[in-house]
Amino acid sequence: MFVTADPASHDALREAAAAVADAVVRAAALPGPRSALTPAELAAAVAAVDPLPEEGAPLERVLEDVAPILAGGVRLGDRRCVAHLHPAPLIAAAAAELAVGVTNQSQDAFDASPAGTFVEDALVTRLAQLHGFPAGSGVMTMGGTASNLLGLLLARDRAGEDVRRKGLAGQDWRIVASEAAHDSVRRSAALLGLGTDAVIGVRTDDTGAIDVDALDAIDAHAIAIVGTAGTTDLGAIDPLDALADQARERGAWFHVDAAVGSGLTLSDRHRGRLAGIERADSVTADLHKLWWMPFGASALLVPDVAALRAVHHASDYLNRPEDEAEGQLNLVGRSLDTSRRFDALKVLIALRTTGRKRLGEMVDAVLALTQHAGEAVRRRDQLELVAPPSTVTVAFRHRGGDDVNTRIHRALFASGTAVIGRTRVGGSVALKLTLLNPTMTSADVDEVLDLVVSAGASPAA
């Protein structure tokens, strides 16, 4: 039932892991990026699997029962699965999830993760260095949304006196970010009690980066300026140095959402594009994007860990000061979470297996592939670029208009032929490829675009 010192439990774990691996690869062997099942068919397949039967069953049998569920997912390893910003994860990282799960350490308290606590600290310290904070540190979160929330919370709580204790009282505080900043900026403002109206969206230039002149003209009490290093649709990187200047002039917190762009720190060729990030007060880095980790592996990085004291709270049962005085470290003091997975372990294992150089080459490969994709769009008369690609996304349109673009996206998805992105830019429907697979070739990209063109030529259903 549980893994203990008993060798029988070790055999049980080995068998269970092998059975799950077999089930996973059976689904991975299916052709294409997804099945052609409709939502209703998928819902029916799921409904046939009672989540809580009275009696249990052998794992092998259960894995047969859930085979339609595994078969009904998107297959990120397929070269026609290019919709979103999460990659097929490194095998070493995915396999290490087993260790995270079995050991079930909790990163809140030293006595719930004695070694793991130091591993996470070492990891975020190293990440902070990579992002330009030589004496920095941070904390892991489950995603970029949570990391952005924490960064903006730090901004809010330093903007006034005793905000944490007294709450908000209708202050005129504003968060300034580009129109293309991630949704989580607005959602964080709502959550933090500032309200979505507190977010000022600054217009972007043709590449999707923030227009600094427009920002400069804003007359408001900005408590935070958010720079985005890799926007969701266009992959644009805001001019971080100019934003840092603006933040300094205004006395505002400077948060950089590098959920996407963080991966560029791995690359000898591209890391210079993040210049200015070292002037940030907080940085969001998602290791489940351009670092090829499975979810959730985000981090909020700060130049000085003391900044995180703003979320510290004393707990009688978790972080006792007298124990910390003897060298214990309790990460609950840096976090908005309490119990938390030891995700740092899978990251550590996968980074050591892969190495910085190879990861950097992978980053270089997908950025080059994206440039190729931009060219390939330009070469097709039926298509047009929304903007020149900046990092790992290519937004483009079929020239047939919104309805045709919507139809193309739906037809490819429904048939299971290709899973591409669909969004709106400037009010009009756009299609999007997100290229995170360094084993994809230019020919693979061309094939996806040819599928788009073909689907655009098919009559409406």
Place this chain on the structure above:
Amino acid sequence: MFVTADPASHDALREAAAAVADAVVRAAALPGPRSALTPAELAAAVAAVDPLPEEGAPLERVLEDVAPILAGGVRLGDRRCVAHLHPAPLIAAAAAELAVGVTNQSQDAFDASPAGTFVEDALVTRLAQLHGFPAGSGVMTMGGTASNLLGLLLARDRAGEDVRRKGLAGQDWRIVASEAAHDSVRRSAALLGLGTDAVIGVRTDDTGAIDVDALDAIDAHAIAIVGTAGTTDLGAIDPLDALADQARERGAWFHVDAAVGSGLTLSDRHRGRLAGIERADSVTADLHKLWWMPFGASALLVPDVAALRAVHHASDYLNRPEDEAEGQLNLVGRSLDTSRRFDALKVLIALRTTGRKRLGEMVDAVLALTQHAGEAVRRRDQLELVAPPSTVTVAFRHRGGDDVNTRIHRALFASGTAVIGRTRVGGSVALKLTLLNPTMTSADVDEVLDLVVSAGASPAA
């Protein structure tokens, strides 16, 4: 590198999973609940493992490198590891983490988790039914802290007009909870911009449950009343029906933090103790506690999924209404998160493997064991109970006073003999056993208490 349709990648996954399983069981085979390494020694062992070397290395080699890290954790399967509210997880659930990691579905958008979206919906729907919401549903979160935050956010945003958009303006809104409510209630109030001062802590009775008369006497604008079903230290269950009455009278949201108590819904014998939970507006249920799942597997349950519209936001690239009209479901519309693991898969696999009856028996077993532990404390002259045990925790003290209790806890932890809990109740240090292991016997509990007594008899170091 990635799992694709290529059979070579399937072999790579199988080998990696087997290697990780081997590494995990090597650490699990070590004696005792943890090593006797000091924090400084653990930190040094971790510091010897560079998280980001330039060059990669074979996984087998990396697993050797990280062996001291796996060996340096707490071993939850050991019968002397009884500190916190997270169990050794079910092997089926832990093994299923492999499937969660490899497939890397994201629960925010249908096209990022077509089948998984329906699985999570089916799971939270079933959980809602179990908690007394026949037409209910919910959403998964990474932990009880996040679930409580979401419940309290719903309370906040319905208390005024357009809070989400306009933010807070110094309203006199209060959250009422017992003094023994989880820390996350206060931390949520801080995060939500209400401030920790907005939380009124109501005194508890001798069992640790909220004193309803004291609550009744509170004259404040309560927007939420929080009931706790299973407090952290004493395991107490608040009188939920009486709290539901209070909430109704005051027009307040009724949130039940059943992070611990949720497991009682599995038990034919004990589920009646949650009477009143069916009147809640939102319920926190942690499946990584008394359901024996690994982190993170919490849920926020609501009687009507429409309640979660309060956090809905429209995203051009994730949840397109025209696609939802055709049967797609995008869980980002219910969640404070964006990208999110398919944790529902491991829960589904483990619940089907184990079955409701056996899980209920496990719940019964640990509650009985806890009652035994209470008796066993009473039988030892050197020890005294802080309160009669209610669910799965026994808080007690050595009669020697704070210093002796602190010394006992530290000595057991430092020597790696036993990992027990330490907290403060009523201002004084208390020790705590958290009994989540249904394979533990009364004799095991007696042994731990004997270790406590012996450590108390040893002279101070």
